[in-house]
Amino acid sequence: MELSDDIIRLRQEIEDLARDRLAESGVDRDRDGAFWSHGWAACAEGGVLRLPVPEEDGGRGVGLLATIVAMESLGRMVDDLGLLFSINAHLWAGVIPIVRFGTEDQKHRWLPGLLDGSVIAGHGATESEAGSDVFAMRTTARRDGEDWILEGSKSFVANGPVADLLVVYATTDPDLGELGITGFLVPRDTPGLQCSEPLDKMGLRTSQTGAIVLEDCRVPGDAILGRPGGGAACFNCSMEWERGAILAMHVGRMERQLDEAVRFVKERRQFGRPIGSYQSVANRIVDMKMRIETARPLVRRIGMLKDDGRQAMLEAAIAKLHVSEAAVQSSLDAVQVMGSRGYLREGIVERDLRDALGARIYSGTNEMQRVMIARLLGLPSSLPERRPDGSA
């Protein structure tokens, strides 16, 4: 796939940013689960948060393909994948839904801060009993005059502990199922909104994930994102973009792992020869390379489709499934070929493995991606079919 000169220049710009301002290993932050605020600021000042946003909304308008290529570079060069996960959650769960569904007033109020990094967006969709079955959410929104009253709780809120603005999904009528889901823009200081401390995760530890509780949380009518009952379209749009771009960082990280693994097996000698000369080691390296070459076009294709104004839900689900599994397997291979050095926390691949396992779960588990792919191929739903007379 040929990249345009503009995208190649952007990639160079992002690599310069990563080299000049984001070259810290972050081992301590990973151990402590600490958010990298300086890294966030560097990315904001470097324009990363503006990349996919149209110019008329204050962004750079480079499109999704270019943003994906930029994320590949960041994934390759920035050790802290937790920071990149936070940036992706901010972009695809906060910024893009406002760009696509927000009113002019909402854009005017929120986009400047979201794009300059002074406002961080969090994503409140998942609930303890509504994960893969996200539209079974129990958080409710009740009309009270011109306002809405939010009641309920959200778990695994990406960026929750550091967010200034929460995009919260709630149902205005549980009997309507997904047609009752509505998105709300809820500032962190809204009375009735409480955010928890960060959860102690296995990987992506520098990305702050928490729970939120909404108790008699009153928001004005103009806090609705889109229209009442339009939350499912908003959520699906968010996931479609996210599944493409967020996996791009793992593609970049797989490239980095391959470079490091090749260097290591050429230098490391056992029984008088470089270990890369042994077929059992070389085969792992070959498999790592094959995974990169199959993963990269899948994520870039999503960018091409979205930049062409086309839907990419099927392609996004396929990419999410394939790239996340590839990232886990390549991390395992990198740890194995690097042996005891790969097993140490001071290196990068031990952290990569923990981070990659998260990719099988976030943005919809891989099991759900398979369900979606089957449905989008036209296979019947496992749920009861509805007939024209209303029977199931």
Place this chain on the structure above:
Amino acid sequence: MADEIRQAVRTHLLEDVLAGEDPSNLTDDMPLRTSGIIDSMGVIRLTGFLEQRFGIRVEAHETGVENTDTVDAIVSFVESKAD
């Protein structure tokens, strides 16, 4: 044009979400989304079909009930996009 769109939409729905159903049971004003016949995945397949069949682009915010709940609504939506 409307008749062509209507026939194509009916054929898609009868093949995709109402396989085996008597075609006469699919009326033009029958609720599809609010009745649960089409869910969010069905909408994605429907809009993908409309994009491919009629060469239109469907934005995410255009996939709500107002444009997708009945055959009549779908036909009107496609006509408005084709204008």
